[in-house]
Amino acid sequence: MPDAPRVLIVDDHPLFRDALETALECAFPSGAEATHASNLSGALDILRSHPVDLILLDLNLGDCAEFEGLTTLLAAEPGCPIVVVSATETPKAFQMAGALGAAGYLPKSMSLEDLSAALATTLDGGTWFPKTNGTHLPASPAAERIASLTPAQRRVLAGLSAGLLNKQIAHEMDISVATVKAHMTAIFRKLGANNRTQALLIYQEDTSVGSASNA
Structure with a gap:
């Protein structure tokens, strides 16, 4: 610590x-x-x-x-x-x-x-989550697929979600456009998506908890 x-x-x-x-x-x-x-x-x-x-x-x-x-x-x-x-x-x-x-x-x-x-x-390197009185929810398929992405792939997907073009994502990450495209191919494979739209739908499913809270 x-x-x-x-x-x-x-x-x-x-x-x-x-x-x-x-x-x-x-x-x-x-x-x-x-x-x-x-x-x-x-x-x-x-x-x-x-x-x-x-x-x-x-x-x-x-x-x-x-x-x-x-x-x-x-x-x-x-x-x-x-x-x-x-x-x-x-x-x-x-x-x-x-x-x-x-x-x-x-x-x-x-x-x-x-x-x-x-x-x-x-x-100190530990984790802390609230106790849920024994309640256990299996990880959603979307969460499991997003969790399987590498940090670089997650960053590319986040850029895609923000509406950035490949060249803009490349600039933000200081990598080539070809590398961005390679990451996109890997993302589609891991998410089971055929295109950007499908990948974004999976990402949006993952990042939503369906809560009414605003904080």
């Missing part, structure tokens, strides 16, 4: 960003460096020049919804643990986050003490 962990808090609610920073201070009395972003694009901008040890991510932001932000950040920062922090508190959401590769899922209803303990656990 880093002595002074660098944490990126991605949440569009200032009060809850402050609450998370307070939880970090309780978990790490010697100090933690917290950086804030209110949306996904802001988080990606910060990560380009500011490496972090942990990302705390709200599910629904102004420029993304449900698990779109998680899959995008997992692709952009494959070595960094990402913990979902959300008001969506359903077993399906917990299971989906874990299947996609999140290091944890912290409901916003948690007490400050529990938040602090969970943050310490994830920064």
Whole structure:
């Protein structure tokens, strides 16, 4: 565990960003460096020049919804643990986050003490997910297929979902257009898709939990 962990808090609610920073201070009395972003694009901008040890991510932001932000950040920062922090508190959401590769899922209803303990656990290399009273939901076919993609393939798929052209994805990832096309071929094979439209439908199924919550 880093002595002074660098944490990126991605949440569009200032009060809850402050609450998370307070939880970090309780978990790490010697100090933690917290950086804030209110949306996904802001988080990606910060990560380009500011490496972090942990990302705390709200599910629904102004420029993304449900698990779109998680899959995008997992692709952009494959070595960094990402913990979902959300008001969506359903077993399906917990299971989906874990299947996609999140290091944890912290409901916003948690007490400050529990938040602090969970943050310490994830920064120490562990995982933290809510107990679900024995409820177990099998991973959806879409989640399993998305989880099988490499970080680079997930990033290409996220770019496709954002409406980017192959040359734009290539520029964002600093790779050739030919490499993007090779990734797309592998993505179609793993997802069982014949074209971009089918791949996007599978991706959209994966990134939706069908929740009425907006936080």
